Amino acid sequence: MSTDEFDVVVVGGRCAGASLAIRLARAGLRVCVHDRAHFPSDVPSTHGIQPAGVAILRELGCFERLATLTEPINRGTLVVDEARIEFDDADELLGAPMLNLRRHVLDTVLLETAAEAGAEIRTRTAVTGLLQEHGRVVGVLTGDGPVRARLVVGADGARSTVARLAGAEEYRRTPPGRLFVWGYFEGTDHPTGHVWLGRIGDHGFLASPTDGGCFMAVVAVSMERKAEVLADRPAAFAEGLRDWPELDAVVASGRRTGPLHVVPEWHGYFRRSAGPGWVLVGDAGHFKDPTPGQGIADALRQTTTLAPVVVRGLEAGAPDLDDALRRWWSWRDRDAWAMYWFARDLGAAGPLPLLQREVLRRVAADPRRSRHLLQVLNHDVPPGRLFTVPFALTALAGALVTKKGQRTRLLRDAGTVVADELRHLRPPRAS
Incomplete structure (x- = not known):
C-alpha cells in the first residue's frame, strides 16, 4: 500500500483545523485535512463568535460570505441580576461585529476556503493511529492507509483522537457548573443584529439571530438539576426564560424549529499540547466553560499564532520545531489562563x-x-x-x-x- 506524504496533517476539519489549514496552505506547505465527519454537519456549540474571532474571519477572507448568511451583531444587552449594560457599537468599540452561525455553515465555509487555498480535504476519513519512528510522530494511520507528515496537528475537539493517542494528559480540570439547553426559533420579532447575554438568579442566557433566518436561545441551568432537565427539557427551558421576561417575549413571538438540544457531559481542562512531531489546537488542547462564548474565537486566535510557528519551525528542522511548539503551548496557557477562571466563575452553579x-x-x-x-x-x-x-x-x-x-x-x-x-x-x- 502506498503512503501519502505531506508537510502537515491536520486531524479535524472544523474551525480550528480548517483555519490553520488555510494559513499553512497559503504559506506554501503541503497540507492534508482529515475529518471523520461529512460536511456540512453540526456539532454542539454556542455558535457565538466574538468580534476578535470575526476580525480573523475577515483576514481569512471568509467574513463577507458569512455575513450574507446571518445578521452581523453590533448591538446587545448584558444583564447580571440588577446590573444592565446596553451597547450598540460593537464594530467601532471592538473592531468587528459579532456573528452567530451554526457549525454546519461556519465549518463548511472554512473548509471550502482551505481547499481553495490548496489544502487536500479528506472527509469521512477517521484517523485510527499515529505513525511513530524513534519516539517521534511522523504521520497518521487511516482506514485508507498511512499518511506521513513532518507534523501532525490535533484539531479534533474535546474528545481528540490525537490527544488520546499521544497520551496528552489533562491538568487544571474544572467540573461543569451548568447544563446548556438551546433551541432555534423561526419568525421571532427580535431587534436586528442584537445579542442577549445574561445571568439572572440561577439561570444563564445567550440569545441572538443565527443563520437561516433563525433565532437561537440558550438557557443554562445548574448542573445539580441535570436529571430534572433531561426528564423535561421544554419545561426547564420555559422556566429559565421566565427569569428574563424581555427575552422570553422575543422567543415567544416565534415558533421553535426542531428539538431542544443539551450538552449533558463536559468539563474544563488544559491538555499537554505539544510533543515530538505533534501539537494540539482549539478544544483538543483546552476547553473552558462556554458561558462567555469564547471557544470559536479562541480557536481562530490560536491558529493565527500557531501557523507562523509551524512555518518557521518546519524550515528550521525537527529540534527547533519541537522547541517552538513547546513555547507556543506555553503561550496558549498564558493567553487562556485568566479567562479560564473568569469563565468558570461566570458559569458557576447557583446564584452569583x-x-x-x-x-x-x-x-x-x-x-x-x-x-x-x-x-x-x-x-x-x-x-x-x-x-x-x-x-x-x-x-x-x-x-x-x-x-x-x-x-x-x-x-x-x-x-x-x-x-x-x-x-x-x-x-x-x-x-
Whole structure:
C-alpha cells in the first residue's frame, strides 16, 4: 500500500483545523485535512463568535460570505441580576461585529476556503493511529492507509483522537457548573443584529439571530438539576426564560424549529499540547466553560499564532520545531489562563455570590468600566485589569454599609475570591 506524504496533517476539519489549514496552505506547505465527519454537519456549540474571532474571519477572507448568511451583531444587552449594560457599537468599540452561525455553515465555509487555498480535504476519513519512528510522530494511520507528515496537528475537539493517542494528559480540570439547553426559533420579532447575554438568579442566557433566518436561545441551568432537565427539557427551558421576561417575549413571538438540544457531559481542562512531531489546537488542547462564548474565537486566535510557528519551525528542522511548539503551548496557557477562571466563575452553579453582584453593579453604572467589560469578553483586556483588588475592596466597603444584614456573607465571598486569586496567579509551565 502506498503512503501519502505531506508537510502537515491536520486531524479535524472544523474551525480550528480548517483555519490553520488555510494559513499553512497559503504559506506554501503541503497540507492534508482529515475529518471523520461529512460536511456540512453540526456539532454542539454556542455558535457565538466574538468580534476578535470575526476580525480573523475577515483576514481569512471568509467574513463577507458569512455575513450574507446571518445578521452581523453590533448591538446587545448584558444583564447580571440588577446590573444592565446596553451597547450598540460593537464594530467601532471592538473592531468587528459579532456573528452567530451554526457549525454546519461556519465549518463548511472554512473548509471550502482551505481547499481553495490548496489544502487536500479528506472527509469521512477517521484517523485510527499515529505513525511513530524513534519516539517521534511522523504521520497518521487511516482506514485508507498511512499518511506521513513532518507534523501532525490535533484539531479534533474535546474528545481528540490525537490527544488520546499521544497520551496528552489533562491538568487544571474544572467540573461543569451548568447544563446548556438551546433551541432555534423561526419568525421571532427580535431587534436586528442584537445579542442577549445574561445571568439572572440561577439561570444563564445567550440569545441572538443565527443563520437561516433563525433565532437561537440558550438557557443554562445548574448542573445539580441535570436529571430534572433531561426528564423535561421544554419545561426547564420555559422556566429559565421566565427569569428574563424581555427575552422570553422575543422567543415567544416565534415558533421553535426542531428539538431542544443539551450538552449533558463536559468539563474544563488544559491538555499537554505539544510533543515530538505533534501539537494540539482549539478544544483538543483546552476547553473552558462556554458561558462567555469564547471557544470559536479562541480557536481562530490560536491558529493565527500557531501557523507562523509551524512555518518557521518546519524550515528550521525537527529540534527547533519541537522547541517552538513547546513555547507556543506555553503561550496558549498564558493567553487562556485568566479567562479560564473568569469563565468558570461566570458559569458557576447557583446564584452569583453577593460580592460579585455588587462589583458588576458598579461596573454597569460606570460607562468606562462597562466598555472594559465588553473588551474583557472580547479577550482585549484581561479580567484582572477590570476587576482590580482596589475596585473589589471599594465594592466590598460600600456593600458592608448598605447591606448590613449580609455582612457575614459578603466577607465570606471576599475570602473565597482572595483564596481563588492566590491559587490562580499564574499558569503552570509547559514541559
